Amino acid sequence: MSRDxxxxxxxxxxKPLVIAVFVAVTAFPFLYMVMLSVRDIQELILDPGSLWPxxxxxxxxxxxxxxxxxxxxxxxxxxxxxxxxxxxxxxSIPGAYAVARLRFFGHRQVHFLFLAVYLFPAIVLAIPLFVxxxxxxxxxxxxxxxxVYIAQxxxxxxxxxxxxxxxxxxxVEEAAAIDGCTRLSTIWRVVLPLSKPALMATGLYVFxxxxxxFLFALLFLVExxxxxxxxxxxxxxxxxxxxxxxxxxxxxxxxxxxxxxVFFASERLLTEGLTAGAEKG
Numbered sequence: 001m002s003r004d005x006x007x008x009x010x011x012x013x014x015k016p017l018v019i020a021v022f023v024a025v026t027a028f029p030f031l032y033m034v035m036l037s038v039r040d041i042q043e044l045i046l047d048p049g050s051l052w053p054x055x056x057x058x059x060x061x062x063x064x065x066x067x068x069x070x071x072x073x074x075x076x077x078x079x080x081x082x083x084x085x086x087x088x089x090x091x092s093i094p095g096a097y098a099v100a101r102l103r104f105f106g107h108r109q110v111h112f113l114f115l116a117v118y119l120f121p122a123i124v125l126a127i128p129l130f131v132x133x134x135x136x137x138x139x140x141x142x143x144x145x146x147x148v149y150i151a152q153x154x155x156x157x158x159x160x161x162x163x164x165x166x167x168x169x170x171x172v173e174e175a176a177a178i179d180g181c182t183r184l185s186t187i188w189r190v191v192l193p194l195s196k197p198a199l200m201a202t203g204l205y206v207f208x209x210x211x212x213x214f215l216f217a218l219l220f221l222v223e224x225x226x227x228x229x230x231x232x233x234x235x236x237x238x239x240x241x242x243x244x245x246x247x248x249x250x251x252x253x254x255x256x257x258x259x260x261x262v263f264f265a266s267e268r269l270l271t272e273g274l275t276a277g278a279e280k281g
Contacts, residue, residue, distance in 0.1 A: 060250035081210035096161035114155035140224035164198035
């Protein structure tokens with residue numbers, strides 16, 4: 001048997017094996033978290049090594065959503081995430097289009113300058129923002145947190161959308177201009193419909209950041225429990241010795257599940273957007 005045939009045969013055997021290992025390594029922690037969240041705490045104490053519960057219970061989720069206030073936290077997180085996505089895209093679309101299409105001094109380098117903000121860790125910006133927001137009276141406000149997330153995500157969103165806008169054929173925009181479209185109507189009627197995958201990808205990126213972020217939520221909202229987000233509520237559960245592990249796992253599922261659902265529901269558009277918007281050459 002030739003070496004080429006041996007390699008192909010080995011690849012056919014190893015490929016599904018490697019994929020299965022990666023799937024198991026990725027899925028097992030989430031599966032274990034879900035299994036713990038539906039177990040009774042007494043059963044867990046008596047048999048901590050067992051993975052499968054003898055009796056399923058949803059009391060932990062009732063505890064998390066009602067007594068621990070996670071329904072309110074989820075509402076706050078949804079408000080912050082949706083508002084951050086909407087405003088970030090509203091700002092980033094014209095900015096990315098300008099960088100992709102307009103010719104000005106340094107237009108080839110300016111999109112890299114947008115990413116320069118990520119050279120500084122978030123903790124460096126925390127104290128100045130805390131002082132500024134205290135002076136402006138925005139501490140404890142979801143509006144202030146939304147402003148922070150918008151400032152965090154606009155640079156990378158401009159970068160991602162700019163890469164995709166450059167793949168839109170100029171001839172399509174020229175045809176729209178011949179038909180009498182202004183620059184803004186060309187963006188609205190031509191560029192945006194062709195850029196739905198990129199808009200979905202960047203929107204999901206911003207949503208995931210706003211939903212999961214913890215540092216600034218802790219910094220600005222910790223004094224007002226009614227304004228807490230899900231990540232802040234989960235941190236409160238993790239820091240309490242009175243909260244059973246099963247309830248903590250239920251809170252973790254509540255934090256994770258919306259992102260998983262949104263990701264898999266939009267997986268195809270997300271993949272298309274990230275691939276089509278990648279650098280070429």
